[in-house]
Amino acid sequence: MEVSSNFxxxxxxxxxxxxxxxxxxxxxxxxxxxxxxxxxxxxVETAIEAGTTVSNALVLSNVADRTTSIRAEVLDFYVDSxxxxxxxxxxxxxxxxxxxxxxxPTDVEIAPGQRVLVRYTFRIPEEIAAGTYYCAAAFSTAPIxxxxxxxxxxxxxxxxxxxxxxxxxxxxxxxxRLYVEALPNDSTRSRIVCEVENTGSYVWRPIGGLSIVSxxxxxLHEIPFRSMPVLPGRKQRxxxxxxEEIPQGADxxxxxDIGGGETQEGHFVPAASILPR
Amino acid sequence: MSRPLxxxxxxxxxxxxxxxxxxxxxxTISFESFHSRTPEYxxxxxxxxxxxxxxxxxxxxxxxxxxxxxxxxxGWRPGLNYASLDDVRIGAHRWKFTVGNAQVDPFPVQQPFxxxxxxxxxxxxxxxxxxxxxxxxxxxxxxxxxxxGTRISLRYPTGQSVAxxxxxxxxxxxxxxxxxxxxxxxxxxxxxxxEFAWRPRDSLRVFAEAGAxxxxxxxxxxxxxxxxxxxxxxxxxxxxxxxVGYLNGARRGPFAEARLNLFRDAQVFGSASNTETVFSMxxxxxxxxxxxxxxGASGSLPGSIALSAQFTHVELRTLSGSQTNQIAAFRAxxxxxxxxxxxELRQIATLDTRQRSVELEHYVRLRRLSLLGATRLQRESxxxxxxxxxxxxxxxxxxxxxxxxxxxxxxRDLAARSLLTTTLTQNTAAGAEWRIxxxxxxxxxxxxxxLLNTNRDLLALSTVNPIFAAGxxxxxxxxxxxxxxxxxxxxGATSVGDLGQYSRASTPLVGVIAGQVHVAYGDGxxxxxxxxxxxxxxxxxxxxxxxxxxxxxxxxxxxxxxIDERQLPVDYLVPxxxxxxxxxxxxxxxxxxxxxxxxxxxxxxxxxxxxxPLEGIVVRLHPGNRRTVTDREGRFxxxxxxxxxxxxxxxxxxxxxxxxxxxxxxxxxxxxxxxTTEKPxxxxxxxxx
Numbered sequence: 001m002e003v004s005s006n007f008x009x010x011x012x013x014x015x016x017x018x019x020x021x022x023x024x025x026x027x028x029x030x031x032x033x034x035x036x037x038x039x040x041x042x043x044v045e046t047a048i049e050a051g052t053t054v055s056n057a058l059v060l061s062n063v064a065d066r067t068t069s070i071r072a073e074v075l076d077f078y079v080d081s082x083x084x085x086x087x088x089x090x091x092x093x094x095x096x097x098x099x100x101x102x103x104x105p106t107d108v109e110i111a112p113g114q115r116v117l118v119r120y121t122f123r124i125p126e127e128i129a130a131g132t133y134y135c136a137a138a139f140s141t142a143p144i145x146x147x148x149x150x151x152x153x154x155x156x157x158x159x160x161x162x163x164x165x166x167x168x169x170x171x172x173x174x175x176x177r178l179y180v181e182a183l184p185n186d187s188t189r190s191r192i193v194c195e196v197e198n199t200g201s202y203v204w205r206p207i208g209g210l211s212i213v214s215x216x217x218x219x220l221h222e223i224p225f226r227s228m229p230v231l232p233g234r235k236q237r238x239x240x241x242x243x244e245e246i247p248q249g250a251d252x253x254x255x256x257d258i259g260g261g262e263t264q265e266g267h268f269v270p271a272a273s274i275l276p277r
Numbered sequence: 278m279s280r281p282l283x284x285x286x287x288x289x290x291x292x293x294x295x296x297x298x299x300x301x302x303x304x305t306i307s308f309e310s311f312h313s314r315t316p317e318y319x320x321x322x323x324x325x326x327x328x329x330x331x332x333x334x335x336x337x338x339x340x341x342x343x344x345x346x347x348x349x350x351x352g353w354r355p356g357l358n359y360a361s362l363d364d365v366r367i368g369a370h371r372w373k374f375t376v377g378n379a380q381v382d383p384f385p386v387q388q389p390f391x392x393x394x395x396x397x398x399x400x401x402x403x404x405x406x407x408x409x410x411x412x413x414x415x416x417x418x419x420x421x422x423x424x425x426g427t428r429i430s431l432r433y434p435t436g437q438s439v440a441x442x443x444x445x446x447x448x449x450x451x452x453x454x455x456x457x458x459x460x461x462x463x464x465x466x467x468x469x470x471x472e473f474a475w476r477p478r479d480s481l482r483v484f485a486e487a488g489a490x491x492x493x494x495x496x497x498x499x500x501x502x503x504x505x506x507x508x509x510x511x512x513x514x515x516x517x518x519x520x521v522g523y524l525n526g527a528r529r530g531p532f533a534e535a536r537l538n539l540f541r542d543a544q545v546f547g548s549a550s551n552t553e554t555v556f557s558m559x560x561x562x563x564x565x566x567x568x569x570x571x572x573g574a575s576g577s578l579p580g581s582i583a584l585s586a587q588f589t590h591v592e593l594r595t596l597s598g599s600q601t602n603q604i605a606a607f608r609a610x611x612x613x614x615x616x617x618x619x620x621e622l623r624q625i626a627t628l629d630t631r632q633r634s635v636e637l638e639h640y641v642r643l644r645r646l647s648l649l650g651a652t653r654l655q656r657e658s659x660x661x662x663x664x665x666x667x668x669x670x671x672x673x674x675x676x677x678x679x680x681x682x683x684x685x686x687x688x689r690d691l692a693a694r695s696l697l698t699t700t701l702t703q704n705t706a707a708g709a710e711w712r713i714x715x716x717x718x719x720x721x722x723x724x725x726x727x728l729l730n731t732n733r734d735l736l737a738l739s740t741v742n743p744i745f746a747a748g749x750x751x752x753x754x755x756x757x758x759x760x761x762x763x764x765x766x767x768x769g770a771t772s773v774g775d776l777g778q779y780s781r782a783s784t785p786l787v788g789v790i791a792g793q794v795h796v797a798y799g800d801g802x803x804x805x806x807x808x809x810x811x812x813x814x815x816x817x818x819x820x821x822x823x824x825x826x827x828x829x830x831x832x833x834x835x836x837x838x839x840i841d842e843r844q845l846p847v848d849y850l851v852p853x854x855x856x857x858x859x860x861x862x863x864x865x866x867x868x869x870x871x872x873x874x875x876x877x878x879x880x881x882x883x884x885x886x887x888x889x890p891l892e893g894i895v896v897r898l899h900p901g902n903r904r905t906v907t908d909r910e911g912r913f914x915x916x917x918x919x920x921x922x923x924x925x926x927x928x929x930x931x932x933x934x935x936x937x938x939x940x941x942x943x944x945x946x947x948x949x950x951x952x953t954t955e956k957p958x959x960x961x962x963x964x965x966x
Contacts, residue, residue: 053807057843071908104847104876105917107905121846143893143906 036064037141038115039158048164051126057117058103058160060139062110069142072106072118074098077136077161081237082184083228087136087159095201095232097133097164100124109144122164130167131201131232136160163203163229171258172200173230178254178268180242190274192240194254194266198230205229208255208263210240215249225256246274291342301768303776304330309347311429313756323349323429327356331776333768338365338372339780347429354431364780369864371786375404378432381417383518385443385455386472389482389498390509392532392550396523398439398459399423401432410788410833410862415443423522428758435521438462451476457488459518466519490514496532505536515555526556530566543576565595581612600628616641631658647673655690665689678714683707716764725755786863790838791827792870794820796849799920805873809844813837817844831861838869850874850919878916883907883927895928 038061048054062068076091076098090098103120110116120137140157177195182188192210209224223240230236246252253267310324325347332340341363345356359377366372381398402419418440424430441459448454455472470488477483485495496509512529530552537545553566573587584607591602603626610619619638624631638651653667671684685705708722770776790812796805804824809817813836818826839856852873859867883891890911897904898915901923907913915923 053846055807055809055844055846069906071905102847106878106914107916117842119843119845119847119851121848142908 036062037068037070037139037156037158038063039139039160041160042158043161043163045163046165048122048124048166050124050128050166052124054122054124054164055119057119058137059115060108060110060118060158061115062112065112067109067111067144069109069144070107070139071142072103072108073138073140074101074103075136075138075159077134077159078231078234079228079236083226083237083239085159085161087138093231095131095133096135097122097162098135100133100164101135101137101162103137122162124164124166128166129201131165132169132203133164133166134203134229134231135162137162165202169202169259170200171198171202171204171260173198173204173206173258175254175256175264175266176235178252178266180270180274189276190242192242192252194225194238194240194256195235196230196238196256197235198232201232203229203231204258206238207257207259211253211255212246213251213253214247215251220244220246220250230258242274242276244276246270248273291340300332300334301770301776301779302330302332303764303766303770304328305762305764307760307762309429309761310759311426311756312758313427313754323347323354323426323431325356325429331770333770333776333780334362337362339363339776343377347431349431354433356429356431358432363777366786369786370407370409371863373404373406373408375406377401378422379404379417379419381415381441381443383441383443383457383459384472384486385413385415385445385457386453386474386484388472388474388484388486388494390484390494390496390507390532392507392534393494393496393509393511396518396520398441398520399432400439401434410865411447413443413445417441421521428756436463437521439520451478461519464519466516468516468518488517490516492517503538505534507534508532511552526554528552528554539576541577543574545572545574547572565593567594568592583610584608602627615643632656633658645675647671649684653688678712680710682709718760718762718764720760720762721758723755723757786833787830788833788861788863789827789829789866790831790836790859790861790869791825791866792868793824794826794840794871794873795824796875797872798875802872805849807846808849808871808873809841810871811839811841814839817841819844833861833863835860840871840873845873848876850876850917874919876916877918877920878914879918879923880912880914881925883911883913897926897928899924899926 038059040059040061044056046054060070062070073089075087075089076093076096077085077087078091078093080086100122101120102123103118105116105118108116108118118137118139136159138157138159141155174197175194176197177193179193179195180190181193182190194210196206198204205227206225209222211219212221214220221244225238228236228238248271249269250273251267251269253265256264258264305328307327308324309327312322325345327343327345329343330341334340339362340360342360343357345358347354347356357378359375359379361373361375363373364371365374378399378401381400381404383395383398398417399422400417400419401422402417404415404417404419407414419438421435421437421439422432423435425433439459439461441457443455443457445453445455453472453474455474457468457470457472459468461467468488468490470486470492472486473484475483480501481497481499483497485493487493492513494509494511494513496507498507499505500507508531510531513527515527517527530550532548532550532552534548535546539545548569548571550569551566552569553564555564568591570590571587573585575583575585577583586607587605589602589604593600593602604623606621606623608619608621610617617640619636619640621636621638622634623636624633626632632655634653634655636651636653638649641648648670649672650670651668653669654664655667656664665688667686667688667690669684669686671682673680673682675681683706704724704726706722706724708720708724711719713719770779792810794805794808794810795802804820804822806820806822806824808820808824808826810820810826810828811817812828812831816828818828820826836859837856838859840852842851845851850873852871857869857871859869861867881896883894883896885891890907890909892907892909892911894907894911894913895904896907896913898918901915901918903915905913905915915925
């Protein structure tokens with residue numbers, strides 16, 4: 001939250017901007033924010049060739065009851081240790097495609113109920129290594145110029161993530177760790193963490209999940225992996241909440257299929273029972 | 278076994294054989310029965326079977342067969358019997374072969390004058406048609422026949438043979454020429470004609486035909502949304518088209534017609550003609566001339582009131598004298614939701630009679646039921662018939678798959694002895710149509726008609742050929758008709774009608790659409806690569822490094838080309854002209870070029886003199902009436918602009934510094950000036966990035 005102040009009387013009204021950076025979309029999250037900004041598609045995955053140009057369009061719609069000003073920007077992103085996508089203006093990621101991407105228009109006003117096409121163009125460099133390159137186009141609502149605003153104004157942001165794959169897809173990765181940790185804001189509660197690493201250059205999404213098996217061999221609980229990209233060269237934590245008590249001696253088994261020729265499996269037996277709280 | 282029946286059985290066997298091959302096809306079989314009580318009409322009892330089927334033969338074409346065999350008092354009679362193979366693709370031409378009955382329009386170039394009647398050639402023989410990109414050929418030969426019967430049409434040979442060739446070619450955009458050559462046997466005659474059609478624009482058509490024996494037809498039509506003008510002059514010898522059964526008199530004279538749509542639905546119209554006709558074989562009308570004038574207007578008033586008025590004047594001059602016929606009519610109608618009231622005043626004046634009438638008609642239209650009732654009061658002011666009342670009514674009822682209708686007339690109708698009016702009276706009909714399940718359908722109707730008065734002059738024409746005698750002058754006739762049909766299909770076909778469209782679409786004659794896309798800069802242009810060109814919205818070709826694109830195997834006909842907005846790179850503006858229509862001809866290459874405009878833009882930053890970025894400052898762009906607000910770093914940006922000169926205004930009263938940077942490609946003209954609304958701005962130009 002920030003408060004913008006007048007400068008030399010250039011704008012006489014006081015404006016309280018609450019910038020709710022609601023990243024609506026990077027995975028399969030809802031297409032419409034509550035404030036009425038719609039974006040489709042939310043994810044673009046395209047096979048490309050070096051030295052080519054790829055163009056297409058997104059559809060941005062205003063389902064609110066007032067005209068909305070939208071500003072576009074091209075961003076990098078990553079997924080943090082809490083499984084939340086983080087968008088940054090610039091990163092040094094070798095697999096960033098941010099500099100290849102241009103969108104138009106970058107600044108547009110949309111009347112209520114209307115839709116606009118936002119065109120995008122990727123110009124792929126001639127010399128690039130095989131792999132999945134990723135970046136995002138973010139569309140943020142902004143104050144309408146000349147509009148007298150007082151009180152609270154809520155700005156939202158909708159994001160389309162791009163995954164541009166060069167060359168033949170060959171996912172490479174491995175399970176790294178499986179452990180129990182306390183919740184960061186509640187040390188009395190625990191969660192199970194599965195850490196995986198993308199050792200290749202292509203993005204993949206693991207299929208499988210966590211099984212909790214009793215000492216007698218009975219499957220007590222199964223939790224699938226959240227559909228989330230594991231970016232090239234990165235380690236990624238998958239979090240499994242503990243909603244029921246896990247008895248002592250239970251075996252935590254994780255099975256992961258990343259689309260290669262094998263299924264990886266790891267397990268871990270906690271020393272003591274794990275309570276949901 | 279008669280030949281038609283043998284033909285029927287062979288075709289049926291062929292249909293069953295093709296059905297066994299699991300080809301796509303559809304057909305209709307029906308039983309028809311018609312009974313009438315008119316002693317002088319030979320077709321008073323006809324019944325028989327009709328079979329029509331269409332089958333798509335892979336790599337060959339669309340096979341259509343129609344078999345109709347009926348019996349009447351004279352024995353077995355053929356109906357419409359033919360087999361045709363259509364959409365046969367050979368090279369860049371489409372062929373059609375027809376064996377059996379065929380109707381030939383003798384005009385290879387379509388003549389646009391409905392006021393000029395001419396006979397069609399009904400032949401029983403062979404016909405071959407070839408259609409290409411610019412040309413059309415037709416060759417045919419056979420025996421002519423005429424049709425007889427109101428509900429079931431039976432074919433009777435006229436004893437006249439005919440062979441001919443029709444040829445049409447488009448010699449230039451909007452210009453077609455045609456040639457017709459015909460040979461008639463018994464009586465032997467040869468005719469030939471050359472035709473010319475010019476269509477310089479959609480609204481204007483000029484047509485001319487000259488032939489031997491000496492004949493000429495020339496005219497023009499000009500039709501727009503607001504007006505229609507049509508004018509013709511015809512001079513034709515009696516041997517122009519010597520078809521037996523057609524009233525082949527010599528005729529000559531001009532015709533003109535005009536219609537003006539004034540505003541909303543208000544319209545005025547009129548026509549005039551002066552024709553002279555010579556019937557060498559018809560004594561009473563051996564030579565007659567007619568001058569005709571028609572004028573009228575129609576329109577509507579507030580309150581759903583529709584008005585129309587029409588006046589017709591015909592002066593007929595024969596060897597026995599002349600007579601003038603006039604009809605004046607005024608009609609008014611008003612609609613009250615489901616109820617409509619119509620009124621008509623009419624006066625008919627001929628040589629020896631003057632008839633006036635007023636009619637009121639009530640019409641109610643509900644969702645499933647329509648009712649009509651009308652009363653006409655007629656008075657003949659000269660003659661001895663006096664005043665009469667005529668009543669008529671009708672209803673139509675639709676119940677799901679069943680539709681019922683009935684109409685009737687009562688009273689004594691006064692008919693004028695004029696070429697304008699040959700009136701049927703006490704015409705009563707009732708019928709039903711029932712769409713039974715599984716493709717079965719049943720239609721029945723019965724009607725009676727009594728012709729109280731016939732025109733003595735037209736009766737004279739009935740002595741010329743049997744068609745007039747059979748069709749137009751039956752008296753006191755009642756009839757009943759029944760038709761039981763069954764539609765069937767195989768191989769995934771839906772109906773007989775759909776197969777024609779499917780056939781043409783599945784065996785198209787194809788051409789190529791190609792072109793180049795340029796990007797226009799202020800002082801020139803260059804080729805544009807990676808531009809998506811869309812064909813009919815479902816095929817996309819990207820321009821290559823030379824700016825070229827190509828669509829091959831494009832079916833003949835009209836297509837829509839456009840720059841695909843979704844895949845157009847952001848370096849270019851979305852075209853303001855959305856689509857272009859092109860016509861593809863078989864085996865031909867159509868070129869269509871496009872020009873795209875570069876998309877340019879610029880961004881900047883608004884700072885204080887001290888270098889502090891200013892957020893929330895409104896920056897306005899001129900021209901374009903666009904605006905934006907600076908962000909947290911004081912930055913702003915405009916893109917999607919045409920190249921040119923722009924100025925930006927920065928709202929505020931403070932002294933600020935505006936720095937701008939071009940985002941344009943090299944070579945693109947974009948000059949930017951910046952100023953604040955109130956005070957001068959220090960402009961710092963940055964190099965293009």
